[in-house]
Amino acid sequence: MNKIVTLICYNLGLWGILGFFATIILGFLACCANLSSIVFYTALIVFAVIGLTATVICVARGCKKH
Incomplete structure (x- = not known):
């Protein structure tokens, strides 16, 4: 159980940091390209779904290994 929680926290923390930078970069690009807020x-949301999916896959693979 401890290994699962550690892997989840590590992966979500990593994706959280990447999400912060992605928000800044996407916001800058959306502003400069004059894109609508729906596209932004x-x-x-697509980035968040990719992050959650990658977290689930990595945790499942990590827990199968001994």
Whole structure:
């Protein structure tokens, strides 16, 4: 159980930091390219879904290994 929690916290923390930088970069690009807020939020949601999916896959693989 401790290994699962550690892997989840590590992966979500990593994706949280990447998400922070992705928000800044996407916000800058959306502002400069004059994109609508729908495109900006859709890109952030897609990034979040990728991060959650990658976390689930990495935790599942990490828990199978001994």
